Amino acid sequence: MGIYEELQARGLIAQVTDEPEIRELINNGGARFYIGFDPTADSLHVGHFMALCLMKRLQLAGNRPIVLIGGGTGMVGDPSGRTDMRTMMTPETIQHNCDCFKKQMERFIEFGEDKAIMVNNADWLMDLNYVQLLREVGVHFSVNNMLRAECYKQRMEKGLSFLEFNYMIMQAYDFLHLHTTLGCNMQFGGNDQWSNMLAGTELIRKKTGDDAYAMTITLLLNSEGKKMGKTASGAVWLDPNKTTPFEFFQYWRNIDDQDVMKCIRLLTFRSLEEIEEIEHWDPSRINEKKELLAYELTEMVHGKEEADKALEAAKALFTPGADSANVPSFALEAAHFSAEGTIPVIDVLTLAGLCPSKSEARRAIQQGGVTVGEEKVTDLAAVLTQEEVKNGVMVRRGKKTFKKITLA
Numbered sequence: 001m002g003i004y005e006e007l008q009a010r011g012l013i014a015q016v017t018d019e020p021e022i023r024e025l026i027n028n029g030g031a032r033f034y035i036g037f038d039p040t041a042d043s044l045h046v047g048h049f050m051a052l053c054l055m056k057r058l059q060l061a062g063n064r065p066i067v068l069i070g071g072g073t074g075m076v077g078d079p080s081g082r083t084d085m086r087t088m089m090t091p092e093t094i095q096h097n098c099d100c101f102k103k104q105m106e107r108f109i110e111f112g113e114d115k116a117i118m119v120n121n122a123d124w125l126m127d128l129n130y131v132q133l134l135r136e137v138g139v140h141f142s143v144n145n146m147l148r149a150e151c152y153k154q155r156m157e158k159g160l161s162f163l164e165f166n167y168m169i170m171q172a173y174d175f176l177h178l179h180t181t182l183g184c185n186m187q188f189g190g191n192d193q194w195s196n197m198l199a200g201t202e203l204i205r206k207k208t209g210d211d212a213y214a215m216t217i218t219l220l221l222n223s224e225g226k227k228m229g230k231t232a233s234g235a236v237w238l239d240p241n242k243t244t245p246f247e248f249f250q251y252w253r254n255i256d257d258q259d260v261m262k263c264i265r266l267l268t269f270r271s272l273e274e275i276e277e278i279e280h281w282d283p284s285r286i287n288e289k290k291e292l293l294a295y296e297l298t299e300m301v302h303g304k305e306e307a308d309k310a311l312e313a314a315k316a317l318f319t320p321g322a323d324s325a326n327v328p329s330f331a332l333e334a335a336h337f338s339a340e341g342t343i344p345v346i347d348v349l350t351l352a353g354l355c356p357s358k359s360e361a362r363r364a365i366q367q368g369g370v371t372v373g374e375e376k377v378t379d380l381a382a383v384l385t386q387e388e389v390k391n392g393v394m395v396r397r398g399k400k401t402f403k404k405i406t407l408a
Contacts, residue, residue, distance in 0.1 A: 001272075002027035003061035009272055010265045012054060014191050014216040017201060022213050025186065029062025033186035034178055036121075036171065038070035039097030040089075043239035044104050046229030046251075049297075050217050052108040053267055054188060055116070065109055065116040066184055069098045072125030073170050094122075104238050107301060117182065121174050128173075137173055140206045141199070149195035168196050175200030179212055186213045220266065223258040238301050245302040246328055249310035252294035254400050260289045268296045317394070317402065331408040332389060342383040345372065348395060352403040364397050371396040 004023040007013050016022050025031045035051050037044070044052070055065045074094045089097075102118055109116045146168060175197075178184035187197050197214035204212040220228045229236045236251045237243040243251075255263065261279050264270065270278070278289060291311070299307035313327045330352035337343050348354075349361035349370065362380055364370050370377040372384065372395050384393065389407050396402040 003057065003063075006272065007054075007057070011262070012050070012217050012266060014218050015194055016215045017198070017213050018211070021211070022186065022215055025213070026058060026061065026063055031058065031063040031186045032066065032182065032184050033058065033063060033188055034066035034068050034175070034184050035188045036068040036070055036073070036174065037101055038074045039094050039101055040074065041235075041237075042097045042100045043237040043242050044101060045238060046236040047220065047227065048238070049229070049267060050220050051188065051190070052105065053269075054217055056108045057269075059109060059116060064114075066178060066182060067102075067105060067109065067116060067118040068174060068178070069101055069118065069120045071095065071098050071120040071122030073121055073167065073174070075122075075126075100239065107303075119178070119182075121170075121177075124177050125170060125173070133169075133173070136207075137169060137176075137203065140203055141169055141172075146199075168199050171196040172199040172203040175212065176203050176207055179204050179210065180208065185211075186215065188215050188217060191216045191219055218266065220263075223256055228255070228259070228263075240302060240306070244328065245298055245306035246310045246313050248301065249294045249298045249307070249314060250400065252297050253290050253314060255290065255293075257286050260286065260293060264289065264293050268293065269300075270296075327394070327404045328402070329392070329404040329406055331406045333408045334386075337386055341386040345370065345377055345382040345384060345395075346380065348384055348405060349397060352395065352405060354395065354397040354401055354403060369398050 001009075002023070004013075004027050022031075026033075035055060037048065037051075055067070059065050071094055074089065074097075075091075098120060105118070111118060146165070149168065171193075175184070175187055187200060189197055194214075194216050197216070201212045201214050204210055222228050235243075236248060238248075240248075252263070261275075264278060265275055268275075278292070281289065291314075294314075295307050295311055298310050302310075316327050332343065332348070332351070336347070336351065345365070346358055346361040349364065350356070350358055355361040355364055361370075365377050365380055365382075368376060368378070372382075373393055384405070386407065389405050392404050392406045394402060395405050
């Protein structure tokens with residue numbers, strides 16, 4: 001089985017332009033492909049995971065990745081999947097975000113001579129001559145066809161700025177530039193990028209007469225058809241300062257039962273034979289499957305040491321006497337306590353970040369969703385004493401949100 005057939009078996013491939021040619025290229029290690037990442041934040045997130053894993057799989061199979069950081073396109077903002085215009089960022093913010101992306105990507109992809117290359121489209125887009133671009137590139141684009149693209153159609157009601165209207169042309173130009181300077185022959189991206197990717201293959205054909213190919217990868221959706229990688233508090237980031245390794249582990253540990261095997265197939269590097277065996281485990285082993293998924297993805301992003309700590313912390317929550325050293329904690333200061341040495345549980349919930357406000361904390365208690373140690377809190381006036389907190393006490397909100405409360 002070639003790498004193309006493996007990608008198919010894992011369910012990673014959504015759309016392709018020329019399947020026989022793409023199959024032959026990547027199975028024989030002949031693809032010099034690129035995936036673009038616009039630096040819209042200072043960290044990659046779970047939504048980028050599929051693309052990063054695909055790059056790693058293809059590199060392991062002998063193909064050469066080109067990581068394109070959108071320092072130039074980030075100045076415009078991709079309208080795909082948006083109902084409003086993105087906030088414009090300063091050049092300094094964009095550069096900072098680009099630097100953060102590279103550091104995180106190095107965990108997935110091997111950069112170096114004859115290995116992966118990282119380029120920034122600001123290096124060529126920022127110096128373009130506008131009239132020259134219109135004459136040499138704009139002439140090959142039909143406005144009628146562009147307006148039929150899904151990424152533009154969904155914006156027409158609320159209004160599409162001319163700034164964003166240029167995004168497709170810029171992405172297509174990226175593909176042309178990489179093709180002529182680095183021999184790039186293939187582009188991969190999410191399903192929402194299909195129109196932009198086709199524009200690139202067409203521009204290359206019209207300008208050079210060469211064939212170039214495009215393939216979109218499956219979006220990471222849950223069983224309800226919603227994008228994965230979001231929690232009640234926002235995105236699940238790959239930066240440990242934005243989403244801790246433990247929080248990252250817990251996100252995967254707590255996904256819906258129906259999504260577990262799909263995620264193992266799409267995101268882990270277990271062989272298809274191993275995955276088939278796991279799929280036939282007894283249904284009672286569902287938590288074991290989730291733990292396997294959470295551990296492997298945490299190890300991939302944060303390393304073995306952090307994955308081990310996250311696993312130990314997760315076990316400590318449900319195993320009496322287990323080491324809780326790695327459980328997320330919050331230290332109360334002496335000043336938080338009253339003269340009598342007590343602090344309201346409501347205050348603990350808000351200070352530790354388990355509830356965003358005191359009103360939310362009250363509601364959580366009234367709904368029976370707060371536990372201190374093994375005891376459910378039902379009294380809004382309930383307090384913790386310094387003595388109780390001295391050796392650490394577990395405070396939970398619901399089943400999945402908790403902190404070990406200690407003294408500073």
